[in-house]
Amino acid sequence: MGIPKYKEWKRVEGYDYDDLIYEKKYLPSGGVARITINRPEKLNAFTGATIRHMWECVFDINDDPSIGVVVLTGMGDKAFCTGGDVGAESEGEFEDPIFFHCNDLIVSCKKPIIAAVKGWCVGGGNHLAYCCDFTIAAENAIFAQNGPRVASPASGWPVQYAIRVLGAKKAREMWMLCRRYNAQQALEMGLVNTVVPLDKLDEEVDKWCEEILEKSPTCIRILKATFDDEFNYMRYDKAGDLQKRMFPKFMNSAEQKEAWKAFFEKRKPDFSKILEEEYEDYLKRRRKIRMK
Numbered sequence: 001m002g003i004p005k006y007k008e009w010k011r012v013e014g015y016d017y018d019d020l021i022y023e024k025k026y027l028p029s030g031g032v033a034r035i036t037i038n039r040p041e042k043l044n045a046f047t048g049a050t051i052r053h054m055w056e057c058v059f060d061i062n063d064d065p066s067i068g069v070v071v072l073t074g075m076g077d078k079a080f081c082t083g084g085d086v087g088a089e090s091e092g093e094f095e096d097p098i099f100f101h102c103n104d105l106i107v108s109c110k111k112p113i114i115a116a117v118k119g120w121c122v123g124g125g126n127h128l129a130y131c132c133d134f135t136i137a138a139e140n141a142i143f144a145q146n147g148p149r150v151a152s153p154a155s156g157w158p159v160q161y162a163i164r165v166l167g168a169k170k171a172r173e174m175w176m177l178c179r180r181y182n183a184q185q186a187l188e189m190g191l192v193n194t195v196v197p198l199d200k201l202d203e204e205v206d207k208w209c210e211e212i213l214e215k216s217p218t219c220i221r222i223l224k225a226t227f228d229d230e231f232n233y234m235r236y237d238k239a240g241d242l243q244k245r246m247f248p249k250f251m252n253s254a255e256q257k258e259a260w261k262a263f264f265e266k267r268k269p270d271f272s273k274i275l276e277e278e279y280e281d282y283l284k285r286r287r288k289i290r291m292k
Contacts, residue, residue: 003066011035012060019046020053021075022060024067027206030213031066033057033111037074037081043120045085048096055105062110068220069212070109070114071205072132073116074125077140077198080115083123086150086263089151103158106131107228110221112212116205117141118198127158130191131166133224136205138198141183143191149178151259151269153243155249161231166190 005018009023012033021036024050035057037044046054061067074080084099102124106113115129117137122144129135147154154175162171166189173179183195212220243250250256255274262269 003031008185010014012057015057015060017053019050020057022053024058025065026066027210027213030068030217031064032069032206032209032213033061033064033067034071034073039085040074040076040078042085042087043079043082044076044125045082046102046124047085048098051098051102051105054102055108058097058105062108066218068111068169068217070111070113071116071209072128074118077138079120079122079125080117080141081122081125081128082120082153083146086152086260094201098155101280103127103131110224111221114205114208115177116201117143118201122146123152126166127154127162130156131161132206133227136201136208137183137186137192137195138201139183139195140198141186141192141195142180143174143182143183143186144178145175146178148176149259149265150267151256153247155243156164157231164231205290230243 003026004024005026007025007027009025011024012024015022017038019037019039021034023034023036025032025034035054037046039045039050061070106128112133115132115135117129117135119138119140120142120240121129121137121140123146126143126145145154148151159171159175162175165171166174168277170189174181181189181191183192186192187195194204255271258271258274259269
């Protein structure tokens with residue numbers, strides 16, 4: 001049959017999901033795959049099923065020699081992705097181990113991935129984007145981490161990799177303070193490669209895809225693997241492991257439930273009662289440790 005030549009996006013047969021759209025098209029120099037998180041009513045927050053579907057797409061991309069580059073994006077103009085669905089998390093879905101492998105699919109993909117970011121890029125969506133090989137942002141993009149705000153613990157290589165992208169100080173600022181950064185600030189921080197008007201985003205992404213596709217596909221794959229291998233040792237520190245070692249009873253704790261409740265009630269969480277209880281316990285067991 002030969003490599004297809006259709007120039008418009010076409011859904012891939014056999015990958016019929018409600019929460020994800022998997023498409024391919026062919027530019028003059030080669031094929032592009034696009035994965036679109038399709039949950040705009042939830043600002044494209046993902047569930048365990050969404051991540052599993054993304055993995056299935058990546059397996060096909062790796063196996064398809066006609067595809068040389070991948071675009072990851074979200075449906076609509078309001079959000080790229082806002083991370084894990086907090087509603088699903090509060091119901092215990094985040095105990096599903098697949099949630100800790102959402103970033104692994106980025107480095108498991110053998111073809112470079114471009115994050116095309118519109119609107120909110122928050123939490124798991126933000127670290128999905130900065131773990132991609134390239135990030136192109138529309139002018140309406142807003143980037144942030146929100147784990148400490150909603151008591152969603154994060155650890156492991158996706159957090160550590162932020163130091164590679166931003167530097168140690170800025171990475172800590174982004175993760176611990178949960179500040180929001182507009183597209184221009186993200187560009188200055190090194191969080192994105194370029195910023196374009198919203199109506200020019202698809203055109204700009206196509207330009208980047210075409211530039212990649214014009215190069216030797218084998219060399220591009222080797223380069224991606226080489227860059228990914230540079231921080232390979234980090235991936236032995238799996239996401240979630242540190243939290244389980246340090247605070248094994250944190251999930252569904254009073255602290256986490258207060259953060260979830262505050263999120264749904266659109267208020268700031270109040271951890272004072274929890275800290276009061278911990279302080280009382282501290283007073284009971286306090287003793288001075290003398291250094292020799």
